Amino acid sequence: MARIMVFSPHPDDGVIGCGGSIINHVKKGDDVTIVYMTSGDAGSLRVSKKALxxxxxxxxxxxxxxxxVKELVFLRNPDGYLEYKKDNFVNIISLIRRKKPxxxxxxxxxxxxxDHTKTFELASDAVERAGxxxxxxxxxxxxxVDSVLCxxxxxxxxxVTYVEDITETIxxxxxxxxxxxxQIQNHRYDEAAKSLNKYRGIMMGKGGYSECFQILKTNRVKKKKQQRSTKKKRPASHLPRLSSYGILEYFSVVERH
Known part of the structure; x- marks a missing residue:
C-alpha cells in the first residue's frame, strides 16, 4: 500500500487534474489524502465569501x-491571495511528516x-524541506517523499513524462x-476534463481516456538513469515500467533529460 497526497489549490482542481488517478489509487488500497490550499471562497459574484x-x-x-477518499484537509488560505510564507510552510511540512506520503x-x-503556481512553489519546496x-x-x-508528479x-x-490510463474510472x-x-454553473469543467483526457488518451497512443503528468521528482527515475548511464540507450518502448504507483509508461522524455 502506498501513501498518496494531493495538493489542490481550490476544491475542484485536484479532481480535475488527477481525479482518475486518485480513484485508481483507492482501488488498489492506497491511502489518499487531499489537501485544499484554499476553500475557493472567491469563486462567485453572487454568493458571499463566507457562505461560498x-x-x-x-x-x-x-x-x-x-x-x-476519506481524509480531506482544508488549510483555508484566502482564495486568490495564496502566499509563499512561513506559516504555510510549517503547516505543509508538518502534514507531510505526519502522513509520510x-x-x-x-x-x-x-x-x-x-494560486496554482503558488501551490506548486509551496508544495514542491515543502516536499524537499520535509526531509x-x-x-x-x-x-x-x-x-x-519518493516521487512528485505535476x-x-x-x-x-x-x-509529458507520465501517463495514467483512466478509461475505467473516467x-x-x-x-x-x-x-x-x-462552479460548473458557469464553466463546464466536467466537459473540459473529459475532452482533455480523451485527447490525451488518443495522442499518447493509449486510446480511451488518460491523465498526463510531468515528473518533478522521483528517486526511482534517478536510479534508473544512473544504471543506464553506463549502458547503451534502449528504445523508448523498452523503458522500464514503474508500476508501484499505477504509472503506465516511462517516456523517452525522461531518457533525454
Missing amino acids: GRIREEEAKNAGRILG NLVYIPHKDESHR CLWFQECNGKPWK YEVWTPLRD DRKLAAIIEHKS
Whole structure:
C-alpha cells in the first residue's frame, strides 16, 4: 500500500487534474489524502465569501466520497491571495511528516492561475524541506517523499513524462467534478476534463481516456538513469515500467533529460 497526497489549490482542481488517478489509487488500497490550499471562497459574484467557502468545502466532501477518499484537509488560505510564507510552510511540512506520503501530486509550474503556481512553489519546496533535519518548528520527524508528479488544470502540460490510463474510472471522475455544482454553473469543467483526457488518451497512443503528468521528482527515475548511464540507450518502448504507483509508461522524455 502506498501513501498518496494531493495538493489542490481550490476544491475542484485536484479532481480535475488527477481525479482518475486518485480513484485508481483507492482501488488498489492506497491511502489518499487531499489537501485544499484554499476553500475557493472567491469563486462567485453572487454568493458571499463566507457562505461560498462553506458550500465549496461541502462540495469537496461530496466529491471525495465519490473518489473514495476519506481524509480531506482544508488549510483555508484566502482564495486568490495564496502566499509563499512561513506559516504555510510549517503547516505543509508538518502534514507531510505526519502522513509520510510516498507520492505527491501538485499543479505544474506553468499553470496560468496564480494560486496554482503558488501551490506548486509551496508544495514542491515543502516536499524537499520535509526531509531535512532542520525546521524544528515543524512537527514530526524528517520524511523524504519518493516521487512528485505535476498535473494539468488550466494550462495543458507541454512536456509529458507520465501517463495514467483512466478509461475505467473516467465516469466516476466526471461524477466527482459535477459535485462542484457552484462552479460548473458557469464553466463546464466536467466537459473540459473529459475532452482533455480523451485527447490525451488518443495522442499518447493509449486510446480511451488518460491523465498526463510531468515528473518533478522521483528517486526511482534517478536510479534508473544512473544504471543506464553506463549502458547503451534502449528504445523508448523498452523503458522500464514503474508500476508501484499505477504509472503506465516511462517516456523517452525522461531518457533525454
